[in-house]
Amino acid sequence: SRKVFFDVDPGCDDAVMLAMALGHDAVDVVGISTVCGNTTVDNTTRNAHGILELGGYDVPVARGCARPLVDDLDTAEWIHGENGIKGELPETDRETRDSHGADAIIEAAREHGDALTIAAVGPLPNLALALAKEPTLPDLVDEIYLMGGAAMTTGNVTPMAEANFHNDPAAASRVLQDAGPKMVGLDVTNRATVAPEFVASCREAGGVRATVAEWLDYRPDSGTYPTAEAPAIHDAAVVADIVDDAVLTFEEYYIAVDTSGGPSHGAVICDEHGVTDNDPNGRVAVDIDVARYRDILETGVRAYAAE
Numbered sequence: 001s002r003k004v005f006f007d008v009d010p011g012c013d014d015a016v017m018l019a020m021a022l023g024h025d026a027v028d029v030v031g032i033s034t035v036c037g038n039t040t041v042d043n044t045t046r047n048a049h050g051i052l053e054l055g056g057y058d059v060p061v062a063r064g065c066a067r068p069l070v071d072d073l074d075t076a077e078w079i080h081g082e083n084g085i086k087g088e089l090p091e092t093d094r095e096t097r098d099s100h101g102a103d104a105i106i107e108a109a110r111e112h113g114d115a116l117t118i119a120a121v122g123p124l125p126n127l128a129l130a131l132a133k134e135p136t137l138p139d140l141v142d143e144i145y146l147m148g149g150a151a152m153t154t155g156n157v158t159p160m161a162e163a164n165f166h167n168d169p170a171a172a173s174r175v176l177q178d179a180g181p182k183m184v185g186l187d188v189t190n191r192a193t194v195a196p197e198f199v200a201s202c203r204e205a206g207g208v209r210a211t212v213a214e215w216l217d218y219r220p221d222s223g224t225y226p227t228a229e230a231p232a233i234h235d236a237a238v239v240a241d242i243v244d245d246a247v248l249t250f251e252e253y254y255i256a257v258d259t260s261g262g263p264s265h266g267a268v269i270c271d272e273h274g275v276t277d278n279d280p281n282g283r284v285a286v287d288i289d290v291a292r293y294r295d296i297l298e299t300g301v302r303a304y305a306a307e
């Protein structure tokens, strides 16, 4: 199985992703850092503990950044629910690690080396700080996956920018420059929906699966939001590809983030046609095998919620 360290802002789709990773035999979750994003870092940290408690897993959790590096935080409780998550999580008195989230990323990289994959699926201040403290981080580990950005499509927070990158464009810019990541953006994650029948079967099963059904079917409390028949579980696309690298197709491009403060603030600039002289600095997801993705998600979630 692949050792994976997760940097998360749960968040309903983060919660599904963690459940699926915890449950799936092919993934060994070695650590979790939390970050502000969908909600405050106090909430994302409590939610991470609650997700572990609900499934009965023991993984160390480190609290990370409380705000973006430069910009102000823009949370999304209106989509993900009060406290940033739908459904009831159990109370727990689990302890949070003393290490800051950024340090926990570095510690995991030093401990596991090239056996480790890092998956960052929230805003990126923890990873940006980790890269500033330990610039060799990308060389230490196997791969760094990001869920964020939108390379060749439009955004979900502004017409141009995706939420994770929009929340901390400075951090996202630094991570693209330094990390040589696999960037999994909205281009493909908007298609990472689950079958409505699977959501219904979880809801009918009750217990832990009924809570997972709440995460799977996250919808805005108010306002309008472009939803398919089932919401896209963006972050879960990353874990599916970690389990089976035939899930996503990547192409190498030069990618950067607009930090200029204009109407495209936080947008990805992807040199699709090679019009700059810049070498590719990342791999960009361009396609998803939805059937494989759903199969891995369902397998992982079933095991997480086995009662």
Ligand code: BDR
Residues within 6 Å of the ligand: 009, 011, 012, 013, 014, 038, 076, 121, 122, 147, 156, 162, 163, 164, 234, 235
């Ligand atoms: C991303 O932003 C967050 O709202 C989700 O958890 C996901 O990581 C999608 O734009």
Ligand code: CA
Residues within 6 Å of the ligand: 008, 009, 010, 011, 013, 014, 037, 121, 122, 235
């Ligand atoms: Ca997320």
